[in-house]
Amino acid sequence: MNRRRVVAGLASVAALLLAGWAAWPAAEGAAGSTPALPATGAPAKLATAAPAAWPFRVSAAAAPAAERAAPDSPLLPMTAYSPAAISMAETREQGESRTPPIERAPAAELPDAWALASPDHYAQFEARQSARLYADYQQAADSELPKLRAALEAGRASGVSAEQLAMGEEKLRRLQAARDQAAALLAQQRPAK
Structure with missing residues (x-):
């Protein structure tokens, strides 16, 4: 008795699926996906409207x-x-055409086995890494400072408000101070010759 109910239920589900599958092309045809002849009347190619499928x-x-x-x-x-x-x-x-290109940073230098084996050698490795960081920051600041000074002069010439000029001057002062600090730390890292 139970088996008959299961078989009847499966048969009804299969019938519903078959009916839906049979009705699907009719629904697509109603949406306008059936081919239509081109306006020129040339039977060589069939023109299609917007596809109804994905x-x-x-x-x-x-x-x-x-x-x-x-x-x-x-x-x-x-x-x-x-x-x-x-x-x-x-x-x-x-x-995406609006995204800037991805710039990859060079691979970081990893300590070798010799540096990992000795605390003194590892301290030297860390000092080289810090010196490279300070030098890179100093180089980046050196390239940005003239641009910022030029922007401030252009702002003064074009009549930018005093408040905005003060913000730009503060930014210039802080960048110069950070650059000087990086240069001082770099000088401490490098041994005197």
Whole structure:
């Protein structure tokens, strides 16, 4: 008795799946995916409307009203509606044009076995790493300071407010102080010749 109910239930589920599968092409045909002849009447190629299968693409007129730009909206009007999944897939495959290129830092120097075996040698390794860091900071600050000074002069010439100029001068002063501190630490790291 129980077995009959299970078989009857499975048969009804199979019938529903078969009916849905049979109705699927009819639903796609109603959505406009059936091929249509081109306007020229040439039978060589069949023109198709927007495909109803994945990826879904619908005209802007068929897009929900909330997603279309209003005439007074600062957004550009949408010409075609596509789900976010399509945009994400295209970005994954082709990349995002607005992102800057990725700059990889050079591989960090790792201590060798000799440095790991001796505390004195490891201290020398750390001193070399610190000296490299201070030198890199000093070099970066040396390249940025003239740009900041030029920006301040351009701001004075163009009539930027005194408050903004004071902020720029404070930034210049702090960058110069940090650069001087890095130079002093670098001088302490390097042995006198």
